[in-house]
Amino acid sequence: MNRLLLIIFTVLLISIVSCSTKGFKRGKILYDAYCSDCHMNDGSGLEGLFPPIDNSDYLKTHKLDLACIIHYGLEGKIKVNGKEYSQKMNGFPKITESDIANIVNYINYKFLGDEEYVNIKEIKEMLSNCDEVIE
Amino acid sequence: MKNILYIIILLSIISCSQEVEKLPILGNKEEINGKMVYHEVGDFHFIDQDGNPVTPSTFEGQNYIVDYFFTSCPTICPKVKKQELRVYEKFKNNDKLGYLSVSVDTKYDTIQKLKWYADKLNIHDKKWKFVTGEKDHIYKVAESFFHVAMDDKTAPGGFNHDGRLILVDKNKHIRSFCDGTDPVDVDRFMKDVENLLTEENE
Structure with a gap:
């Protein structure tokens, strides 16, 4: 009986672990390929x-800009965790909206401690409001 | 009981003293008049981030680590620099170790740009030279630095994109190298650097 419980518990644990990282697998691959x-x-x-992505106060306060930054890049001075950065970042216009969602979700989960999930529709919305971000 | 203790102490001393193995001298070698002649890195003349000339005599009596890079490099260079900074931090207080980062982008990487880059990396140390020079010369010298590390000369980008760190000793001999993008390989490289520095202290 004890053994059965243990097996059930293990199966449950494995499924929980695999589920919680599953959605970020492609995000990680893309992050490693484009951002790392x-x-x-x-x-x-x-x-x-x-600038760091991990625990970045800039990203925490610019969550809605992240999709635009990936797509268009970023120019000008920004301050991240108390340090100033001015190097221009080139955008990645070829990355699709669904893959931007994957990257954003991976960054939110892995580096910003945010488990809220952003979907493609929301990414589309963000991308249609980029003018204010990129100036 | 006392005897056993002595034996243990003796054994530990022996095993410790054998731990440091002499690093090999890498590259081509040939015997000339009964004497082994090893590959030496060629002469060079570059200009550093402060506008000062850099030649082999700049590193006289010093070992140094060489890498090729360019400041606007969007691919592997930042990862190599991250690892090189790790090496630098570890041996920061050792005056017997210098650093030579050679830019391959002679057009864009001016002295001012190299200075900017060093500043951004937070390197304000005379031991680390970020240099530029004449394009043909830079490439020619690279062949002698990367002599041991060029597995595939036809690979796209060639040596300037392979991200290696090369360890040159006081006698212009290449003693070790690693893939500067691979933290595990850089760990091994740091042990080699340590061994070389210990070897010279003996």
Whole structure:
């Protein structure tokens, strides 16, 4: 009886773990491919050249801009966790809306401690309001 | 009981003293008049981020780590620099170790740009030279630095994109290298650097 309980418990645990990381698998692949060269796989950035993603106060207060930043890039001075950055980031206009959603969700979950899920419709909305962000 | 203790102490001393293995000298070698002659890195003349000339004599009596990069590199360079900073932090207080980062982008990477880059990396240390020079010369010297590391000369981008860190000793010999994008390989490389520095202290 005890053994049966243990098996059930293990199966449940595995399914919970696999479910909670499943949605971010593609996001991680995309992040590693497009973002990690500059922002590093662990999101730590590089000194004064590339800002950190991990625990970035800038991203926490610019959540709705993230899709636009990925699509159009970012130019000008920004302050992240008390440090100033001015290096231009090139955008990635070829990344599809659904893949932007994957990246945004991965970044939110992994680096910003936010489990709220952003869907493609919301990404579309964000992308249609980019003018204010990119100036 | 006392005897056993002595034996244990003796054994531990022996095993410790054998731990440091002498690093090999890498690259081509040939025997000339009964003497082994090893590959030496060629002469170079570059200009650093402060506008000062950099030649082999800049590193006289010093070992140094070489890498090729460019400041606007969007691919592997930042990852290599991240790892190189790790090496730098570890050996920060060792004056017997210098750093030579050679830019391959002679057009865009001016002295001012190199200075800006060093500042952004938070490097304000005379030991680390970010240099530029004449394009042909930079590429020619690279062949002698990366002599041991060029597996595939036909690979796209060539040496300037392979992200290696090369360890050169006081005698212009190449003693170790690693893939600067791979933290595990860089860990191994740091042990080699440590061994070289210990070897010289003996």
